[in-house]
Amino acid sequence: MNNYTNILRQHHLKATPQRLEIVNVLVSNGHITIEKLYEVLLKKFNSISLATIYKNINLMIENAFIQEVKIPNEKSVYELAKEAHSHVICRQCNTIEDIKLDLSQTTHLASQTSHFKIDKADLVLSGLCQKCQQL
Amino acid sequence: MNNYTNILRQHHLKATPQRLEIVNVLVSNGHITIEKLYEVLLKKFNSISLATIYKNINLMIENAFIQEVKIPNEKSVYELAKEAHSHVICRQCNTIEDIKLDLSQTTHLASQTSHFKIDKADLVLSGLCQKCQQL
DNA sequence: TATTTATTGATACTATAATTACATCATAAA
DNA sequence: TTTATGATGTAATTATAGTATCAATAAATA
Structure with a gap:
């Protein structure tokens, strides 16, 4: 059980491979659009669904696990929740x-x-x- | 010829009644979404087209006459361009x-x-x- | 005031974003 | 290891946003 499993469970989210990879991408890339996240996850799960991405992003936002960042003239990106910055x-x-x-x-x-x-x-x-x- | 007519012309935009009203709404409301702007303009021009709103908003942005403001967790609003704030x-x-x-x-x-x-x-x-x- | 040129409104259309339903499958807990 | 619960993927669908076309019309200018 890797460490992201714990983080997910603490937020009442089952640790599925798809979710672990989302966390992994967020940790390494830092900030990412839904679109790009889908693109990246497709490399690892060649049949992952966009619906899965949306469902998880929404769940994670509800659980205050990640947050949206609005950028002027750009698409929104998502990042792991952390202290104000x-x-x-x-x-x-x-x-x-x-x-x-x-x-x-x-x-x-x-x-x-x-x-x-x-x-x-x-x-x-x-x-x-x-x-x-x-x- | 009211004063908004001049402002529009300075930005190479013909002063149509619809545009004058857009400026008027921006001056009085300050910040508004496309959606709300359409709603408000419909009161004055009961057959105004949403396409007109989009065309004008885009033109005005191109001409640096208005600008978009992205608000966390909200829809974007538009405001008249002015000094940084x-x-x-x-x-x-x-x-x-x-x-x-x-x-x-x-x-x-x-x-x-x-x-x-x-x-x-x-x-x-x-x-x-x-x-x-x-x- | 006549002419040129841009704008409008109507409609249809395209694009993008996001959600739902549901059968299948995986995770977590007993 | 079994079972309950929740997650996934597929596909269809809905929602939202924005654009294109074009005839009719209005604004700017000569």
Whole structure:
């Protein structure tokens, strides 16, 4: 029983090979679209169904195991749930990286000016990654 | 010739009644989905076509006259293009407000840690608006 | 005000995204 | 190892989003 089996069970999800592979892909790729996830899983399970992907992604979201990340001008990607963080995306190659930034000052200031009680900050920074800057 | 006519012409768009109303709705509502925009325009033009909405929204985006805003867990909304700003959304009533925040420190820091050349920051803050806090 | 050119609305269509039903099969727990 | 429960794959289906065509019409300009 590998370690992803435990993670899945903790979220009340049976550890099927398909799910283990989804987790595996999320751990290694980090951020992925439904479409791409299907494509990748097809390599391992040549008869996997898109319905299975959708059913699992939805279940995992319900169980707060993964979360959707909306990217300006792009399709949504999914990532394993973890502590709050922001994202950096390269507009050239679409690489997405997590980045830990302290936004407490910003949200505090925003609370004051807007009179909203703010408890979440979704930040997506766009630009060029190191590689693409050199091209 | 009202003032929206000029704005449209400056963006090389003929000032049709439908377009003037789209601008009008964007100015007063601030942020709106395609769906809702269609709904609202139908009140004024009872035979307006959804195709007209799409054609205009796309044209206006191409002409950098309006822009799409992606909101976590919600449909995209459209707003008039203006100087960079962030958004605050109420998770209860879905009200969206613009907010001007200085993110230069944050993006500068992010550039250093990520080695990305960052030129854009999309920030969506979520919480409860003043009204919904009281309910 | 006549002419050119773009826009509109109607309709049909295409594309993409997501869900359902159900028989078969696998996992987890007894 | 057996059984109950839940997951999978297939296929059909529904939902949602967006585009193309084109005749009629309106806006801009000369």
